[in-house]
Amino acid sequence: MIQALQAVRGMNDILPDEAEAWEHFEDIVRDWLRSYGYRPIRMPIVEPTPLFKRAIGEVTDIVEKEMYSFEDALNGEQLTLRPEGTASCVRAAIQHKMLSAGAQRLYYHGPMFRHERPQKGRYRQFHQIGVEALGFDGPDIDAEHILMCARLWDDLGLEDVKLELNSLGSPDERARHRAELVAYLEGHRERLDDDGKRRLHTNPLRILDTKNPELQDLVDNAPRLLDFLGEDSLKHFNGVQVLLKDAGVSYRINHRLVRGLDYYNRTVFEWVTTRLGAQGTVCAGGRYDSLVEQLGGRPAPAAGFAMGIERLLALWREGGGEAEPAQPDVYVVNLGEQAQRLAFRAAEALRGHGFAVLTHCGGGSFKSQMKKADASGAPIAVVIGDDEAATGEVGLKPLRGPGGQQRVALDGLANAVAECLFTENEEEDGSL
Ligand code: HAM
Secondary structure, eight states: OOOOOOOOTTOOOOOHHHHHHHHHHHHHHHHHHHHTTOEEOOOOSEEEHHHHHHHHOTTSHIIIIIOEEEEOTTTOOEEEEOSOSHHHHHHHHHHTTGGGGOOEEEEEEEEEEOOOOOBTTBOSEEEEEEEEEESOOSHHHHHHHHHHHHHHHHHHTOOSOEEEEEEOOOHHHHHHHHHHHHHHHHHTGGGOOHHHHHHTTTOGGGGGGOOOGGGHHHHHTSOOGGGGOOHHHHHHHHHHHHHHHHTTOOOEEOTTOOOSSTTOEEEEEEEEOSTTTTOOEEEEEEEOTTHHHHTTSOOOOEEEEEEEHHHHHHHHHHTTOOOOOOOOSEEEEEOSHHHHHHHHHHHHHHHHTTOOEEEOOSOOOHHHHHHHHHHHTOSEEEEEOHHHHHHTEEEEEESSSSOOOEEEEGGGHHHHHHHHHHHHHHHHHTOO
16 A cells, blocks of 8 residues: 655644634634724745845744745745744835835734744644734834734633733843843853853843743843833833723733844733643734834834734633534435436525535435435435426425425425524524
8 A cells, every 4th residue: 555645744734623613713813803903914925035034033043943945946046934924014015015005904814834843832834813013103003912912812712811011122222231131141151051152142132031940040130121221112111001001901021021033122022821831822922113124115113913823722722612513504415317416406596595505425325315414414404306306396304303304396495494494593592
């Protein structure tokens, strides 16, 4: 036997039971995004490699070791499977001069790719819903993003998702903090692990993010960025917090929250849960005021966030969330050549009236077809044999409620199905 091939490690198939939950979730998310006035944008999955190097930063885990990059064999161009959506979204906005029409509220969703070590909640192909607001400079949009998230957790019935907040200030403020931080860490150089020593002069801020338990007191006592913020940055940060307090959204200021992508400034935030094990960040984002200019556009402030769909769905399930399995309204059983032709006409006629119809394909006895009708979850079977085909009528059989099979003419079928469904629903609701 030929050996079957497997999916790439860390890249998962989403099978129908699960994919239905995804669609349910995506429906909720789409309504939620519209209710805040965000509009969809779709970008390519492959982008020129320099886009991510410039946007995310050369000295970041993503760019240093996690990107799926390759050379286009036909023209030698360096390409990368997108590891995130912000860079692509900003690239698209610049390329299509979207900001000349004014500020933009945008969202996207789809697969992202990072060559990380796969584990529960961490995959090499994962999916994000990303939200970007381009051309807004006030703390109001930062607060809007955070309030949006809080509302979505509510809509989804998610509990135990906590907000962590920080401000990274401006590049100047960060530079001053960096100098003090490096001096402090230099003073404790012998305690740093290999990663810390490596980052000391390339990306010292990231050392604050270390998970190494032996370094926790060292980083806890390190100089805090917040103490280096100037008046404008503090005012901005306070502005965000006032709006969060007004809305009753609680948060913790986490001085060590620095984010793993270089484009951020001022407000950064993460929504974290302890319910998912090590990969507990379900959503993260912040302000990135220099990125548009850095990617070749006219300077424009911006802010956004992205959430991991796999992690959110895992949390939703953990709290008992379940999507109703998709069921047809009608299963069409048919036996014989003429019956099959009538079955196709009947099914199309019903679909034309908006019903979901599963037509039995592949033959088999009436008995085996009726079993399949039952297993499909459809409340009604339309049954067509040679007798029915000869008269142009079909049999209508309720599968859940009482009542026997009745004969119905094709042109009265949609009404009869509607009536039958109505009766069954009333019974289920207990109103009959
Ligand atoms: P990020 O923190 O790299 O930010 O990713 C955002 C979210 O994507 C994470 O909080 C997590 O839920 C999910 N995620 C990331 N990596 C993985 C993975 N390997 N497996 C499963 N889920 C994952 C960004 O990507 C920024 N572009 C967010 C942003 C948008 N900032 C401003 N606008």
